[in-house]
Amino acid sequence: MNKWLEFENCLKNTDEVFFWWRDDDVKARKPKLINLTCLRYQSRLIKMLKLLEKYNISGIFAVIPDNFFKWGHPLIKILKKHNVYISLHGIYHINNSNDNGVSNEFPDGCNVVELTRIISDYQHQFSEIFGNRLLPVFTPPYNNISAKLEESLLAVGFRCISKRNTINTAHNNYNVDIDITDWQTARMRSEDAILDELIQLINSGVHYIGINGHHNCVRKKGFQFLDKFFKLTTQQKNIKWVMPFENTGIFEYHKK
Numbered sequence: 001m002n003k004w005l006e007f008e009n010c011l012k013n014t015d016e017v018f019f020w021w022r023d024d025d026v027k028a029r030k031p032k033l034i035n036l037t038c039l040r041y042q043s044r045l046i047k048m049l050k051l052l053e054k055y056n057i058s059g060i061f062a063v064i065p066d067n068f069f070k071w072g073h074p075l076i077k078i079l080k081k082h083n084v085y086i087s088l089h090g091i092y093h094i095n096n097s098n099d100n101g102v103s104n105e106f107p108d109g110c111n112v113v114e115l116t117r118i119i120s121d122y123q124h125q126f127s128e129i130f131g132n133r134l135l136p137v138f139t140p141p142y143n144n145i146s147a148k149l150e151e152s153l154l155a156v157g158f159r160c161i162s163k164r165n166t167i168n169t170a171h172n173n174y175n176v177d178i179d180i181t182d183w184q185t186a187r188m189r190s191e192d193a194i195l196d197e198l199i200q201l202i203n204s205g206v207h208y209i210g211i212n213g214h215h216n217c218v219r220k221k222g223f224q225f226l227d228k229f230f231k232l233t234t235q236q237k238n239i240k241w242v243m244p245f246e247n248t249g250i251f252e253y254h255k256k
């Protein structure tokens with residue numbers, strides 16, 4: 001059966017499903033006279049924001065704080081134009097792990113006190129720019145962080161650390177469930193692979209699904225796929241696109 005048809009049937013034959021969108025790796029780049037890379041990524045960010053807006057879908061965009069205040073002014077303008085939320089995404093987005101298989105900016109043994117101070121300072125600076133759009137959420141790069149740093153960030157006011165759900169842990173609505181990017185090629189995965197994973201998730205009883213996008217890796221075909229995907233899912237009565245972290249208490253905390 002055609003994979004789209006299979007996906008549509010899966011949606012039609014299930015109870016309510018809630019989707020939410022997390023998009024990572026908004027990164028400020030050093031301006032150059034001719035900077036095609038910078039312009040390419042900016043245009044992909046704008047395309048993603050416009051596409052979400054077309055379907056009235058909000059999302060959370062995870063921003064790498066390093067150099068953001070130095071070179072990020074165009075990105076601030078772009079992000080502020082749209083109805084999306086912001087979270088910090090690491091500090092430098094680098095891999096400090098000695099474990100070959102697991103990338104982690106904040107592996108066990110990292111300097112928890114110093115890192116908590118740096119991240120809290122950035123959170124404060126970002127809140128002055130983005131106001132209530134900045135959520136008290138930290139999104140570690142590679143979805144990994146030392147348990148001690150996680151604990152420390154929660155103690156200084158972050159409400160959650162958004163990582164990725166795994167089959168080994170209980171499902172958590174803070175975490176994304178599926179990454180649409182193929183990290184071998186840094187392009188979007190095949191349509192069939194993404195739809196297959198979604199079908200499997202829904203059939204296994206996961207009905208609150210966080211989708212992890214990376215606008216930098218989405219090209220023309222990817223945007224066409226997402227357009228079709230958003231169109232189909234927003235047309236189904238039993239499928240709802242929710243604000244990131246809706247029903248998790250984050251927003252109640254935020255209104256105080």
Ligand SMILES: [Zn+2]
Nearest residue numbers: 024025141142
């Ligand atoms: Zn990232």
